[in-house]
Structure formats: structure tokens, C-alpha cells
Amino acid sequence: MTLPRPHRDDLLIAAGGLAIGLLMWSFGLHTQTDRLITARWATLIPLVVMASMEALRRTMPQTALAVGTVALVADQFTYGSLVTALMFTDLVYSAVVYGKPAAARRIPYTTGLITIGVTIGFLVWWQNAIALVVGLITGMVSFLPAVTGAVVRNHRQAADAARLRAEQTALLAEMDRSQAVVAERARMARELHDMVANHLSAIAIHSTAALSLDDPGTTRQALTVIRENSVEGLAEMRRLIGLLRDSSGDAEPAAAPTLDGLDSLVTQAATNGESSGLTFTLDDSRKPDAGALPAPVELAAYRIVQESLTNALKHAGPGEVRVELGVRRPDGALTVGVISPLGGQPGPRAPGSGAGLVGMRERVALLDGEFESGPVTADDGRKEWRVRAVLPVGTSDREPPAWYA
Structure with a gap:
């Protein structure tokens, strides 16, 4: 088993303590005058042992404290060294600060009990006030460093916990920011697709027809449809730009489309799909006095119908495309349905990407x-190809999310 390498600061503390202890020993400065072991050199043994343990104060704090305690007790049988006692206090402090959590909790209580026990024992033995002085010195050497270490450790743990909370808060903030960016990008992608795809699909279909059919009347009709969709697509793009501007911009966002605009939407689809043999009808079975729907519900229903009509222009075979609006009982949810013929479409077709169904x-x-x-x-x-959506309206008293447009 490889022993942990002592910390550089601990080696400096051990070397400094040993040097000061040797200097005081050389001048004959001791803490006691009459002891069991009278040889002056005996004082150096606890000093050297204590200095060695100081080198392990951070890497092996509990072992250093145990060996240091033995060295301090042995020092009491010699003339004694003040540096030995001071280094012992540092070992007690280090055992609490750097030791295991269980030892850090146990050492202050243990040293407190030792201080009380030493004081009571010497009071019973000596029966004079000097016993109180011995108890005070014992507390200063053991209990006081342990309490100081406990305070420092608690402060460090509190600082670490605060730093961890700050890091977690920053991480959560970054996650919220990333999710907000993703949600905003998804919103912009839906709006861009729903606004422009319908017009561009019609332009693609009729421009292909104009290029492939050598008929002046058909070409003129196709160019008329192309121009109408170009103008309307440009207006939709301007509206999207207005939505993306902030309040300080030079353009105010236009109002979001509602179900009141479905008639013109279906009429436009009928114009665009006439050359493909498609007809379009709108069946709104809601009561005329049903009241206004929540803005997010109306916008979602409008966009679903708009994208479904675009898909019908791209892929539906000749026939009738039906748009149905209704109310589901008993919860009053809005039902939206678009049914189109399923089959091969004659004439030119616009390619699809599948993003429309995902957006809906x-x-x-x-x-x-x-x-x-x-x-x-x-x-x-x-x-037939059927698209059906059920949109709850129970949140009508709640403001739509800021990112929902």
C-alpha cells in the first residue's frame, strides 16, 4: 500500500515547528522543571514525533492525531516543549477540518469530555484551584482547536453547498435558455411553413403547367394565379417579419388569422386547384352565437386547415375537398376535419417534405x-385522406404563451 504524499505546506509547517523547537531546546526553554525523565535530550523525542505527524496533518489526519496524542503524553514526562504542545493543537484542528465526517463530529465532543474529566480529576486529587488551571490548559490544547476546526469545516461546507447551488442554478438557466431557443425556432419554422408553403405550392404547380402546356389561355390563367399567390405570399412574409420584430421596430405585428378567414382561404384553394380538378367546400356546423374561441385555438385551427389544403393541392386526386368545423359534446372542444380524395393527381405536382404533418x-x-x-x-x-384535430377550449380564460404565435 502506497502512503499518500504529504502536502507541501504541511512539510513546511513540520520543518518550521521542528526548527523552532530545536532553537528553544538549545536555549534551555522548557515548560517544566522537575519531571520523571531528567535527560534533556528526551524532550527532543516527542518534538520530532510531533513534527513528523505535522507532515501528515492533511493526508492522514486521524493517524497523525492518534500518534500526536501519544507524543504529547510522553512529553509530560520530560522537561517538555511549548512547540510540541502547539503542534498538537494544530493536529486536533486538522483532524476536524480534513478528517472524515464522523471523526469531525466526534472529536469536539471527545475533547470536551476529556477537558471536563481532567479538571474534575485534578480537583479531586489536588483539592485546590491549580486543578482549574490544568483543566483550562487542557481545554486550550484540545477542546478549543477542535471547536475552531468544526466552525471552519462548517463554513467550508456551506461555501461548497452555495457554490454547488450556484452552478446548478446556472445550469438550469442555460437549459431554460436552450429550451426557449429551441421552442422559438420551432415556432418560427411552423409559421414560415404554414404561411408560405400554400402559396409556393400553388406557384410551383401553375408555373409548371404554364411551361408544359402550349396554350395562351391556360398560360395566362396560370400566370394570374401565380401573381395572386406571389402577392399574398409576400403579405404573409411581411406579417411574419412583423411578428419577429420587437416593439421598437418600424413595423407592428399584424393580427393573427382567425376562423373568420377560412372562407377566403377555401376560395383561394379552389382557384389554385381548379386546373387539377379539385373543388373545395366549407361546412361549419358550429352555432353562429357560440362566441369567440381562445386565440391559440383559432390560430391552430386556421393553420391546420391551411396546411391540409396545401397538401390537398399537392397530392389529392380530382374530386371534392371538404373542410368541416364542429363542436364536440359535452366538453365543447373544437373539431377540425379536412377530407380529400386519395389518388394520383393528373398534371404537375409540387414535392412535399412531410414537415406539414409534423407542424400540425x-x-x-x-x-x-x-x-x-x-x-x-x-x-x-x-x-380518402382525412386530417382530424380536436382542440380543447377550456383554457379560454388563460393568456396564450408568449412564444405561441
Whole structure:
């Protein structure tokens, strides 16, 4: 077993204590005049042992204290050295500060009991006030350093705990910042996709048609649709830029779209899908006096319909695309459904990335709603693609999150 290497400061303390002890011994400075061992050199043995233990005060504190205690007791049978006693106090202090937690708790109580026991014992033996002086010296050599070490250790532990809490707080703050950045990026990605994808898809489809069909009438109609979607897409982009500006910018954010705008959204989709044989209908079965919905719910429903219509323009076969709005009983949740024909689309198509379905699912999840999408079979046996979302409205009295837009 390899012994731990002594700390450099401990070696300096041990060397300094031994040098001072030897200097005092050379001048004949002792703590006692009449003892059992009268040889002057005998005083050096406890001094050397105590100095050696000082070198281990940090690496082996409990062993150093045990050996130092024996050396201090042996020093009482010689003429004695003040430096030996002082180094012992440092060993008691070090055992509490650097020792194991159990030893650090036990040593102050043990030294206190020893001080009381020595005082009472000498009072009974000598029956004079000198016993109190001996007890005081014993307390100064053992109990006082132990209490000082306990105070220092408690302060160090408190400082370490405070530093650990500060590090944990900083880590949590960094995690919150990272999550906020991720949430903001996801919000921006959803908004950008939902705002622009519909218009760009229509532009891609009609520009392909204009390039592939040598018909002036068809080309003019396609260019008209392209221009309309370009203008509307530009307006949507300006709105997105307004959302991203702070209050000190030169543009104020426009109001978020609501379900009142679904009529124009469906009309625009009908114009864009006319060349592909698509028709679009809106069936709103809600009561006219149902009242306003929470802003996050209206925005999520609008975006779900908008993205579903975009997907229908990209992938649906000829036929009717139905947009259905309703209220689920008994909780009053808003239901949104978009059903489109499933099949090959004639003519040009716009590529898809799959981000639309992910964005819709994220929007519904943020409102603790339900979302499903996939192929279904109609009553007449036709294959259809259905998107269905259920958006709870029970949080209408609560402000939407700052990052939800």
C-alpha cells in the first residue's frame, strides 16, 4: 500500500515547528522543571514525533492525531516543549477540518469530555484551584482547536453547498435558455411553413403547367394565379417579419388569422386547384352565437386547415375537398376535419417534405388536443385522406404563451 504524499505546506509547517523547537531546546526553554525523565535530550523525542505527524496533518489526519496524542503524553514526562504542545493543537484542528465526517463530529465532543474529566480529576486529587488551571490548559490544547476546526469545516461546507447551488442554478438557466431557443425556432419554422408553403405550392404547380402546356389561355390563367399567390405570399412574409420584430421596430405585428378567414382561404384553394380538378367546400356546423374561441385555438385551427389544403393541392386526386368545423359534446372542444380524395393527381405536382404533418401535430400537442391523419375508406368505397384535430377550449380564460404565435 502506497502512503499518500504529504502536502507541501504541511512539510513546511513540520520543518518550521521542528526548527523552532530545536532553537528553544538549545536555549534551555522548557515548560517544566522537575519531571520523571531528567535527560534533556528526551524532550527532543516527542518534538520530532510531533513534527513528523505535522507532515501528515492533511493526508492522514486521524493517524497523525492518534500518534500526536501519544507524543504529547510522553512529553509530560520530560522537561517538555511549548512547540510540541502547539503542534498538537494544530493536529486536533486538522483532524476536524480534513478528517472524515464522523471523526469531525466526534472529536469536539471527545475533547470536551476529556477537558471536563481532567479538571474534575485534578480537583479531586489536588483539592485546590491549580486543578482549574490544568483543566483550562487542557481545554486550550484540545477542546478549543477542535471547536475552531468544526466552525471552519462548517463554513467550508456551506461555501461548497452555495457554490454547488450556484452552478446548478446556472445550469438550469442555460437549459431554460436552450429550451426557449429551441421552442422559438420551432415556432418560427411552423409559421414560415404554414404561411408560405400554400402559396409556393400553388406557384410551383401553375408555373409548371404554364411551361408544359402550349396554350395562351391556360398560360395566362396560370400566370394570374401565380401573381395572386406571389402577392399574398409576400403579405404573409411581411406579417411574419412583423411578428419577429420587437416593439421598437418600424413595423407592428399584424393580427393573427382567425376562423373568420377560412372562407377566403377555401376560395383561394379552389382557384389554385381548379386546373387539377379539385373543388373545395366549407361546412361549419358550429352555432353562429357560440362566441369567440381562445386565440391559440383559432390560430391552430386556421393553420391546420391551411396546411391540409396545401397538401390537398399537392397530392389529392380530382374530386371534392371538404373542410368541416364542429363542436364536440359535452366538453365543447373544437373539431377540425379536412377530407380529400386519395389518388394520383393528373398534371404537375409540387414535392412535399412531410414537415406539414409534423407542424400540425406539434400545434395540437401544445394545446393538449388530439390529432390523427391517414387514409380512410368512404361509405361508397372510395379512398380518402382525412386530417382530424380536436382542440380543447377550456383554457379560454388563460393568456396564450408568449412564444405561441
